Amino acid sequence: MNKEQENLHMATAFAQTYFHGTKADLKIGDLIAVGFNSNYEERQLKHVYVSSTLNTAVLGAELAKGNQRERIYVVEATGDIEDDPNVTDKKFPGNPTMSYRSIHPFKVVGEVTLWHGRTSEQIKAIKDGLDRLREQGMNMILD
Numbered sequence: 001m002n003k004e005q006e007n008l009h010m011a012t013a014f015a016q017t018y019f020h021g022t023k024a025d026l027k028i029g030d031l032i033a034v035g036f037n038s039n040y041e042e043r044q045l046k047h048v049y050v051s052s053t054l055n056t057a058v059l060g061a062e063l064a065k066g067n068q069r070e071r072i073y074v075v076e077a078t079g080d081i082e083d084d085p086n087v088t089d090k091k092f093p094g095n096p097t098m099s100y101r102s103i104h105p106f107k108v109v110g111e112v113t114l115w116h117g118r119t120s121e122q123i124k125a126i127k128d129g130l131d132r133l134r135e136q137g138m139n140m141i142l143d
Contacts, residue, residue: 018050018106020075021060023068026108032075033105048106049084050075052098058115062123063130072112079104 020032032048051057054072061070084099118126 016052016077018052018075018077018081018100019054019057019112020048020050020073020106020108021057021062021064022071022073023061023064023066024071025068026071026073028108028110030108031078031105032073032108034103047101047103049099049101050077050081050106051100054112054115056097056099057112058117059126062117063127070117072115073108074110074112075106076109077102077104078107 022032024032026032034046034048035044049060051060057072058070061072064070079102081100081102081104083095084097084101087097087099088095117123
């Protein structure tokens with residue numbers, strides 16, 4: 001391995017990890033791109049959302065619409081990313097959830113198969129709270 005290959009290998013080995021929680025059935029190599037319906041609303045979003053924390057991705061999978069199995073994918077950015085303004089400074093100061101978004105696709109590079117979720121009672125309470133915010137016009141996704 002030459003020096004350039006070694007540097008690339010090291011950069012890849014220590015690259016930022018991103019997770020995407022969903023109920024979509026994806027395969028290694030698939031791209032998660034804009035143009036698909038949101039996990040949470042009946043509309044297409046202009047960004048793909050990810051997190052650097054497993055807990056936040058788990059919540060994303062738990063809140064996603066549909067009856068399919070909840071899944072957590074390890075994804076790789078293919079372009080620039082930015083802090084998610086839906087939680088950064090809107091709900092929490094800074095970015096403690098380590099939530100991000102991009103107009104560029106994320107490539108599925110793995111799946112987390114062992115994780116612990118919330119109880120059905122906890123999920124119901126979260127969904128009820130989001131419904132109340134939506135009724136008040138306060139739970140909007142900023143595109």
